[in-house]
């Protein structure tokens with residue numbers, strides 16, 4: 001029998017503070033409806049320099065191990081997906097490995113390709129296990145990022161930060177991945193980038209949306225072709241994409257998931273051979289509110305309250321989806337679309353596990369979010385203006401890590 005491989009459990013870490021998106025809109029003299037209805041945001045995570053990509057990753061991983069009782073002696077790989085690296089050479093994975101006192105006999109590395117780096121890491125882990133090379137060991141994949149465009153930029157309301165840690169194993173209680181069915185699409189584009197030495201990303205915002213939609217169309221069609229060969233979906237009265245119970249997307253801002261879903265449907269409607277005859281009618285059918293409500297809307301609960309988390313955004317959507325409907329989706333196949341600027345997109349599917357609800361209950365996501373403090377726009381601006389290398393002396397909350405200091409270019413962490 002083919003091995004079942006996938007995500008056994010997950011944990012989420014978010015910065016301690018957030019700003020209300022309507023407060024931000026008012027402070028910028030923008031109609032709040034632009035950020036709420038136009039972008040789909042509610043709240044935006046705000047990190048301080050002590051909550052860097054390492055401390056968020058280590059907190060999420062420590063939480064996963066503690067909440068789910070992970071036997072760390074069975075771990076053979078630790079991959080950190082990130083585009084918020086802290087060093088050109090030393091990976092975040094080595095910090096996390098040290099902070100969590102993980103076994104020496106592990107492969108550790110970071111995986112970078114904008115927001116796609118987490119999925120690249122996940123696939124490396126899944127395929128390592130599926131190949132048999134893991135010999136029964138599990139992998140830890142941590143997606144961690146701080147999305148930062150800068151004050152008063154167009155990207156400002158689409159910032160955020162946090163980390164999602166995934167345990168990958170032969171016991172996929174959350175999601176058994178359909179190994180080998182992935183569709184991928186790569187293009188060399190400058191839609192979003194962050195040159196070495198810059199803290200803030202550069203972005204060609206509207207072009208980045210076009211690049212995302214173009215790449216995802218290629219990735220989705222690639223997946224659909226393989227899924228059809230294996231009889232997982234077919235052309236019939238329901239579109240192939242409608243044969244998936246839910247579809248989760250990379251979420252730079254929530255409205256993007258709506259655009260992405262319409263694009264997936266448009267691919268099906270254009271290729272079906274018996275869909276609406278005119279481009280206008282196909283566009284209309286692609287934007288179906290009923291389909292969005294049924295297949296996408298419930299995945300966005302966490303993303304709307306945290307903002308963009310780059311590599312972790314898709315996995316925050318997975319967390320939100322299974323938090324909302326883990327029991328109802330048990331045994332059903334869902335789709336996942338990862339996009340990283342630059343660019344690479346990957347569409348893959350998996351079957352939700354019977355124990356998804358139980359595993360998600362242990363992740364205690366309501367408490368993770370409820371513990372946060374709402375700050376004013378003034379305080380958010382103060383935090384944004386703090387130098388990255390001089391963290392404020394704040395004692396870490398129990399179970400979390402913080403950057404304590406950077407001395408002679410060496411980072412020291414406290415906590416957990």
Ligand code: HMG
Pocket residue numbers: 031033034035037038039083113114115116154155156157158191192203204205206208209212250251252253255256308310339340341342
């Ligand atoms: P903008 O130009 O300020 O906003 O920037 P806009 O004018 O496009 O308006 C946004 C939406 O609000 C529009 O809706 C407006 O109609 C609507 P749409 O037409 O798109 O459906 N709107 C209103 N709605 C209700 N009431 C109102 C109102 N006013 C306007 N009063 C933009 C928006 C997203 C471009 C900007 O925030 C940005 O540059 N963000 C960063 C880039 C980004 O997130 N790109 C997404 C795709 S690329 C990606 O996902 C990769 C990424 O995660 C990075 C990585 O891979 O590492 C970014």
